[in-house]
Amino acid sequence: MARHEVRELEQRQMQEWGVREPSWTQTDSDEDLVIVYNRVPKTASTSFTNIAYDLCGKNHYHVLHINTSKNNPVMSIQDQTRFVRNVTEWKEMKPAFYHGHVSFVDFTKYGVKRKPIYINVIRDPIERLVSYYYFLRFGDDYRPGLRRRKQGDKKTFDECVSAGGSDCAPEKLWLQIPFFCGHYSECWNVGSQWALEQAKSTLVNEYLLVGVTEELEDFVMMLEAALPRFFRGATELYRTGKKSHLRKTTEKKPPTKESVAKLQQSSIWKMENDFYEFALEQFQFVRAHAVREKDGELYLLAQNYFYEKIYPKNRDRK
Incomplete structure (x- = not known):
């Protein structure tokens, strides 16, 4: 009841002062x-990206895949310049959702007036490495016929x-930090x-x-x-769509506690895990203030x- 009264007060004030009601119509x-979305490999990025592809026609935006030579996540300075120019000036492709395995590009360095909105997903470092290890050997259910560069190597992760x-x-393990750290x-x-x-600074300052x-x-x-301009309908699509859990690595075997413990002894794991825990804490903080x-x-x-106490008051108001 109190919330209803507050909402009525808000609407009256908006009408009184000529404040426009927020809406999700196109502007x-x-x-x-x-x-x-500079997607990190083996973090469920294909599943998420396919949601964007499924919604682009309905929500009227463009999806563009950034396909770099040999999947190199580092762009040359000339390619960074071209990419920044494309993103900011390619009006025919706006609104746009760009995705690819590319490390963070700092648009501020190029003096653009309006930067893109960065988003990303990361994963427990060891889980991500195990998934990638078996992916290179056995592929996944997305393109099962494609030959991977380690195909035929049947050594398990534990044996490795x-x-x-x-x-x-x-x-x-050193991958998620450099993807956020940049060029x-x-x-x-x-x-x-x-x-x-x-990487931590970039995550909190540059990513939505x-x-x-x-x-x-x-x-x-x-x-x-x-x-909502991009993702209206995304939650329902994720829950019910056939592509929600796409691309599962085949023949993947969970590592033993001994293998995990051995990797966790390294300073590299400790740093990557530090970054993962930092990102997880930030995500859970945002979620706690948005979702119940x-x-x-x-x-x-x-x-x-x-909004209240809007000044100066409208003198034409009766």
Whole structure:
């Protein structure tokens, strides 16, 4: 009842002072929106990206895949310049959702007036590495006929760790930090404390929202609330769509406690896990102020602010 009265007061004030009621109808500002999803490999990024593809026709925006040569996440300075120009000036492709395995590009350095909205998803570092290890050997259910570069190697992840193999070495964990750190040389120096701090700073200052693979539905729900121009209908599509849990790595075997413990001894894991825990805490903080759970179901909180004491007063008001 109190909430209803507050809402009525808010509406009267908006009418009295000529404040426009917020709506999700298309505006000129909406039509200029650009989202960049610099997706980290093996974090359920294909599942999430397919939601964007499924919604683009209905919600009227463009989806563009950034396909770099040899999947190199680092762009040359000339390619960064071209990319920034494309994103900001390619009006025919706006509104747009760009996605690809590319490390963070700092648009501020190029003097653009309006930066894109960055989003991303990360995953528990060891879980991500295990998934990638088996993906290179057995592929997934997305393109089962495609031959992977490690196909035929039947060594398990545990056997690799026990033998000290290069494909499961702690250095292979160093990926999520540099993806957020960006295009500085130090970002790609394995075990760099500076890179870790830069990645944390970029996450909180440059990204609208960073989710985690383990709580992907909550991530989708909050994006729909914050950016309905792109994600209207995304939550229902995730829950019921056939592509919601697409791309499962085949033949994947969970690592033993011994293998996990061995990897966790490395300083590289400790730094990547530090970053993951930092991102998870930030995500849960944002979620706690946006979502509530009731009877096992999640729901978004209603608008919890309104305007009052608007000055100067309208002299023409009777």
